[in-house]
Amino acid sequence: MTLDLLRFTTAGSVDDGKSTLIGRLLYDSKQVFEDQLAHVAQASERRGGEGTLDLALLTDGLRAEREQGITIDVAYRYFATAKRRFIIADCPGHQQYTRNMVTGASTADVSVVLLDARRGVLEQSKRHAFISALLGIPDMVVAVNKMDLVEYSQERFEELRAEFEGYSEKLKGVQRITYIPMSALNGDNVVSRSAEMPWYDGPVLLDHLEQVEVAYDHPGEKPARFPVQWVIRPAAGETDYRGYSGQLASGALRRGEEITVLPGGLRSRIAAIDTFDGELEEATAPMSLTLRLEDELDISRGELICHPEETPSVSRELSADVCWMTPDLLRPGSRYLLKHTSRTVTAVIDSLEDQLDTHTLERIGAPTELGLNDIGRMRLRTSAPLAFDPYSSNRRTGSFILIDESSNATVGAGMIAQDA
Amino acid sequence: MSIATRPQLSHLRALESEAIHVMREVAAEFERPVLLFSGGKDSIVLLRLAEKAFRPAPFPFPLMHVDTGHNFPEVIEYRDRRVRELGERLIVASVQESIDSGRAVEETGPRASRNRLQTVTLLDAIAEHGFDAAFGGARRDEERARAKERIMSFRDDFGQWDPKNQRPELWNLYNGRINKGEHVRVFPLSNWTELDVWEYIDSEQLEVPSIYFAHEREVFRRDGMLYAMSPFTELIDGEEVFTDTVRYRTVGDMSCTGGVVSKAQTLEQVVLEIAATTITERGETRADDRVSEAAMEDRKKAGYF
Ligand SMILES: Nc1nc2c(ncn2[C@@H]2O[C@H](COP(=O)(O)OP(=O)(O)O)[C@@H](O)[C@H]2O)c(=O)[nH]1
Numbered sequence: 001m002t003l004d005l006l007r008f009t010t011a012g013s014v015d016d017g018k019s020t021l022i023g024r025l026l027y028d029s030k031q032v033f034e035d036q037l038a039h040v041a042q043a044s045e046r047r048g049g050e051g052t053l054d055l056a057l058l059t060d061g062l063r064a065e066r067e068q069g070i071t072i073d074v075a076y077r078y079f080a081t082a083k084r085r086f087i088i089a090d091c092p093g094h095q096q097y098t099r100n101m102v103t104g105a106s107t108a109d110v111s112v113v114l115l116d117a118r119r120g121v122l123e124q125s126k127r128h129a130f131i132s133a134l135l136g137i138p139d140m141v142v143a144v145n146k147m148d149l150v151e152y153s154q155e156r157f158e159e160l161r162a163e164f165e166g167y168s169e170k171l172k173g174v175q176r177i178t179y180i181p182m183s184a185l186n187g188d189n190v191v192s193r194s195a196e197m198p199w200y201d202g203p204v205l206l207d208h209l210e211q212v213e214v215a216y217d218h219p220g221e222k223p224a225r226f227p228v229q230w231v232i233r234p235a236a237g238e239t240d241y242r243g244y245s246g247q248l249a250s251g252a253l254r255r256g257e258e259i260t261v262l263p264g265g266l267r268s269r270i271a272a273i274d275t276f277d278g279e280l281e282e283a284t285a286p287m288s289l290t291l292r293l294e295d296e297l298d299i300s301r302g303e304l305i306c307h308p309e310e311t312p313s314v315s316r317e318l319s320a321d322v323c324w325m326t327p328d329l330l331r332p333g334s335r336y337l338l339k340h341t342s343r344t345v346t347a348v349i350d351s352l353e354d355q356l357d358t359h360t361l362e363r364i365g366a367p368t369e370l371g372l373n374d375i376g377r378m379r380l381r382t383s384a385p386l387a388f389d390p391y392s393s394n395r396r397t398g399s400f401i402l403i404d405e406s407s408n409a410t411v412g413a414g415m416i417a418q419d420a
Numbered sequence: 421m422s423i424a425t426r427p428q429l430s431h432l433r434a435l436e437s438e439a440i441h442v443m444r445e446v447a448a449e450f451e452r453p454v455l456l457f458s459g460g461k462d463s464i465v466l467l468r469l470a471e472k473a474f475r476p477a478p479f480p481f482p483l484m485h486v487d488t489g490h491n492f493p494e495v496i497e498y499r500d501r502r503v504r505e506l507g508e509r510l511i512v513a514s515v516q517e518s519i520d521s522g523r524a525v526e527e528t529g530p531r532a533s534r535n536r537l538q539t540v541t542l543l544d545a546i547a548e549h550g551f552d553a554a555f556g557g558a559r560r561d562e563e564r565a566r567a568k569e570r571i572m573s574f575r576d577d578f579g580q581w582d583p584k585n586q587r588p589e590l591w592n593l594y595n596g597r598i599n600k601g602e603h604v605r606v607f608p609l610s611n612w613t614e615l616d617v618w619e620y621i622d623s624e625q626l627e628v629p630s631i632y633f634a635h636e637r638e639v640f641r642r643d644g645m646l647y648a649m650s651p652f653t654e655l656i657d658g659e660e661v662f663t664d665t666v667r668y669r670t671v672g673d674m675s676c677t678g679g680v681v682s683k684a685q686t687l688e689q690v691v692l693e694i695a696a697t698t699i700t701e702r703g704e705t706r707a708d709d710r711v712s713e714a715a716m717e718d719r720k721k722a723g724y725f
Binding site: 004005033034035036073074075076077078080084085087099100102103106107229230232233234235239241245246247275276277286287288301325337339340341342395396399400401403405408409410413 | 430431433434435436437438440441444445447448471472473474475476477478560561567568583584586587588589590591592593595597598599610611613615616697699700
């Protein structure tokens with residue numbers, strides 16, 4: 001059984017046809033409304049002359065983008081079929097928008113990497129693939145677009161697949177890559193099967209998106225992680241209710257189970273799993289719920305409830321890959337606020353270990369600083385212990401953001417390393 | 421641990437869980453949140469989500485309605501009843517008062533609307549009460565500018581939104597740090613569509629104001645939309661008043677919200693109608709968004725909902 005909500009991200013080089021592809025998905029799955037279409041038809045004719053319909057305009061966002069004709073921020077799109085509801089994080093492809101790509105990828109289950117069949121595997125497509133892998137997206141689709149411009153040639157498709165496969169060997173964490181030849185402009189292999197490419201017997205894009213399994217399909221496979229967000233205590237005197245609320249980040253919890261509360265290590269049992277709709281015997285990720293415990297413990301926001309036999313690391317030191325999101329340089333010795341699950345602490349960058357070259361995928365040794373859109377491995381020390389997992393095994397308890405206390409800006413996106 | 425088959429979350433439950441998480445984050449990280457409640461379907465869903473997030477305790481924030489004075493009476497009646505049922509506190513910020521005190525200037529002519537004036541009243545009320553976070557029911561599927569807005573969206577000390585300089589929003593980690601005088605708008609329904617909202621209202625069996633169901637009403641046609649006759653209406657030459665069976669897809673100011681011809685009398689019928697519709701909610705019913713290609717973007721930058 002699969003979750004009926006799928007989040008995917010798209011990115012590619014400018015002009016690979018990303019906007020056209022999304023427009024095509026929306027249009028062919030009949031998600032475009034008449035007034036939107038009229039609007040797009042009008043705008044297309046203004047730009048391209050009578051009779052043109054540029055589906056790319058369907059995903060047109062802000063005025064600055066319309067003026068410059070580029071996507072500069074993540075935009076979210078929604079469509080549904082009988083099988084699933086989809087959320088698209090539509091990301092810009094330029095290097096200068098790496099941070100937007102990271103943002104879009106952070107919540108995605110699938111990433112759709114676009115290639116232009118004529119131009120081949122360009123740097124931006126590689127960067128997107130790399131970032132998707134770094135952000136832990138297990139399922140990747142390589143959409144080889146504009147097949148109509150290479151005479152729907154199987155040979156060209158195989159050539160590109162081979163080239164990308166060579167590159168993708170270095171992408172850690174990606175469990176499956178599906179290659180699909182398509183023409184977003186003409187609609188081949190996007191929603192309906194192409195008559196032009198009888199040699200292709202794989203799935204068309206929409207079928208694949210409808211069927212692919214996502215992380216939450218097997219919530220029980222992961223250890224339970226429940227960060228406490230909020231303590232529910234009705235006004236004193238009225239009742240002695242005390243509930244610990246939060247969203248189950250992974251795994252499952254059952255009534256009666258023994259739990260431990262980190263970082264302190266106190267133990268108790270689950271007395272009840274409450275929701276507004278009544279008590280539950282068992283809850284699975286990603287549900288929001290409220291736990292009552294058998295013992296009266298003093299637990300507050302930022303602590304983590306889990307099973308005592310499956311605990312995460314608890315430490316004040318960690319090692320992580322950080323994508324830097326601001327022009328102010330990151331240097332060892334700098335201090336930031338670090339928000340991890342529902343806990344915010346102060347963190348110091350102890351050392352910069354290396355930097356990732358998003359082109360060659362090599363790690364290059366100890367840089368002195370990181371600039372906007374750079375990604376590097378660093379060691380951090382925190383003012384209080386955190387309970388965390390490696391990002392590769394848990395995206396919720398393995399991620400954090402860094403906040404600059406003077407500007408309040410979100411300046412870094414961190415993914416905790418295996419050997420943290 | 422065993423990997424027995426477990427009940428799966430439907431997309432509505434997944435969206436619900438995400439929204440509850442957002443609400444609890446805001447309650448925990450801000451000192452003075454407020455929930456904007458208009459009596460419309462989206463804010464009705466917000467109230468249910470707040471119940472799910474905070475009961476059995478009272479909400480850790482008051483509710484606030486920015487009242488244009490040109491509302492549908494059915495909606496005001498519903499608003500007051502719902503607030504009483506919940507036992508929560510409602511603040512009413514009045515556009516009429518902003519006009520009377522000279523803070524806002526009434527538009528004139530038959531196409532006048534108090535829609536834009538709401539921004540003044542809203543920002544004044546946020547400042548007066550010292551609110552640092554305001555929950556709104558806006559969704560990203562509504563409109564192109566909204567498609568890019570964050571779930572937690574920063575507003576500077578003038579209440580302005582800067583679409584080109586938004587904070588990156590990663591995973592479900594929201595950065596709620598602001599300085600005094602600034603605030604955030606929070607949109608827990610960002611990832612919901614209009615259909616999701618109606619399916620949720622149906623599955624939760626929530627009561628909604630009667631104008632969401634088909635009813636007979638005196639209307640007139642303008643710019644291709646059906647507007648309700650009201651004490652505030654000024655007809656333009658040639659416009660005729662007639663009676664039709666309509667319902668509303670959005671509830672806004674009577675002066676700029678159009679009805680749609682409909683037979684839907686129950687929640688299930690509304691869900692079916694929305695699932696089959698070929699026109700967007702705002703395109704069909706909101707004159708305020710038709711003004712220009714970037715009408716919403718401009719209003720949002722100035723501090724609108
Ligand atoms: N021939 C052909 N042209 C395409 C295809 N997909 C997109 N295009 C064209 O390529 C150009 C760039 O497409 P667009 O979707 O705007 O690219 P984006 O910059 O990646 O969003 C436009 O002129 C599209 O019409 C395709 O499959 N075949």
